[in-house]
Amino acid sequence: MFSLIKLQRVFTVHQVPKAFHEDSIISGYRHPRSSATDCVLSLFQLTNETLNVWTHFLPTWYFLWKLMTVLLMEDAWCDAYTWPLLVFLFSCCVYPLASSCAHTFSTMSTRARHICYFFDYGALSLYSLGSAISYSAYVFPDAWLNSTFHAYYIPAAVLNTILSTCMACYSRFLERQSPRLSKVLRILAFAYPYLFDNIPLFYRVSFSTFNEILIHVNGSLLTPTGHSHQLFHVCGIIGTHFQMKAIEADMVLRQSQLLVTVPPFTFNNTVGSALVCVCISLGIICLYSLPLLCGSSETHTTGTEGKKCEH
Numbered sequence: 168m169f170s171l172i173k174l175q176r177v178f179t180v181h182q183v184p185k186a187f188h189e190d191s192i193i194s195g196y197r198h199p200r201s202s203a204t205d206c207v208l209s210l211f212q213l214t215n216e217t218l219n220v221w222t223h224f225l226p227t228w229y230f231l232w233k234l235m236t237v238l239l240m241e242d243a244w245c246d247a248y249t250w251p252l253l254v255f256l257f258s259c260c261v262y263p264l265a266s267s268c269a270h271t272f273s274t275m276s277t278r279a280r281h282i283c284y285f286f287d288y289g290a291l292s293l294y295s296l297g298s299a300i301s302y303s304a305y306v307f308p309d310a311w312l313n314s315t316f317h318a319y320y321i322p323a324a325v326l327n328t329i330l331s332t333c334m335a336c337y338s339r340f341l342e343r344q345s346p347r348l349s350k351v352l353r354i355l356a357f358a359y360p361y362l363f364d365n366i367p368l369f370y371r372v373s374f375s376t377f378n379e380i381l382i383h384v385n386g387s388l389l390t391p392t393g394h395s396h397q398l399f400h401v402c403g404i405i406g407t408h409f410q411m412k413a414i415e416a417d418m419v420l421r422q423s424q425l426l427v428t429v430p431p432f433t434f435n436n437t438v439g440s441a442l443v444c445v446c447i448s449l450g451i452i453c454l455y456s457l458p459l460l461c462g463s464s465e466t467h468t469t470g471t472e473g474k475k476c477e478h
């Protein structure tokens with residue numbers, strides 16, 4: 168089957184424009200003006216993006232299967248108690264899918280690359296909100312249930328999601344002038360919501376039994392680790408898997424207690440909040456994409472560098 172696919176030519180780091188350079192990757196680059204078909208076909212040969220795509224594309228189906236199982240087999244629509252889990256699982260499907268699409272089509276042009284990663288950042292922010300919604304519902308420590316912090320936790324997470332998408336998208340415009348600032352801004356854009364989301368978990372882990380620590384630590388600590396980008400993808404997905412297991416465990420074990428201590432989950436603080444974030448994030452992505460789409464494509468390539476790998 169593979170012999171039927173015409174292998175794409177790959178390039179070294181010196182043959183592609185600077186905007187396409189990846190840290191520590193010296194070869195295996197695809198043509199910076201690939202067609203959509205070339206991008207898809209390149210997934211069946213070894214390039215610098217092949218592992219990045221597959222490590223997120225395959226897990227998308229795993230989380231989709233989990234989402235469908237809850238949705239179809241547990242009659243989730245009628246039971247508000249499962250809505251936070253549905254939002255979380257939906258965000259777990261969206262972020263690897265957006266990431267694999269971004270890594271697949273990022274070499275169509277410089278502006279396509281920016282827009283692809285805008286969607287990737289928006290999806291990651293949605294995932295941080297999905298985590299916050301499920302933590303608020305099932306994971307919050309007993310001592311903090313119904314507290315002021317609990318009441319403002321989801322509104323604050325919504326705000327963080329919007330800020331995070333804005334900062335991460337904006338960081339791409341700084342890449343050329345100040346690469347270091349761009350990187351710092353992007354790390355901050357994702358580290359801050361991650362730390363905020365995990366405050367209830369840090370509290371639980373500090374005051375809980377060894378078993379409870381094991382359940383949650385796998386999920387929360389694996390996510391931000393990883394050296395290369397592929398490793399980051401793999402650690403992120405494994406972290407998400409353990410996070411899902413921990414959320415499901417809390418959801419089942421604490422159900423009888425939560426149903427009597429906290430007010431019933433509403434559409435607004437579960438699915439509604441996620442929908443608001445999806446709409447605002449799409450608006451932000453459009454706002455950042457417009458100047459790229461309106462400007463000429465030449466302004467977004469690095470001039471003569473863009474011609475380096477014409478063949």
Ligand SMILES: [Zn+2]
Pocket residue numbers: 219266270396400
């Ligand atoms: Zn990635």
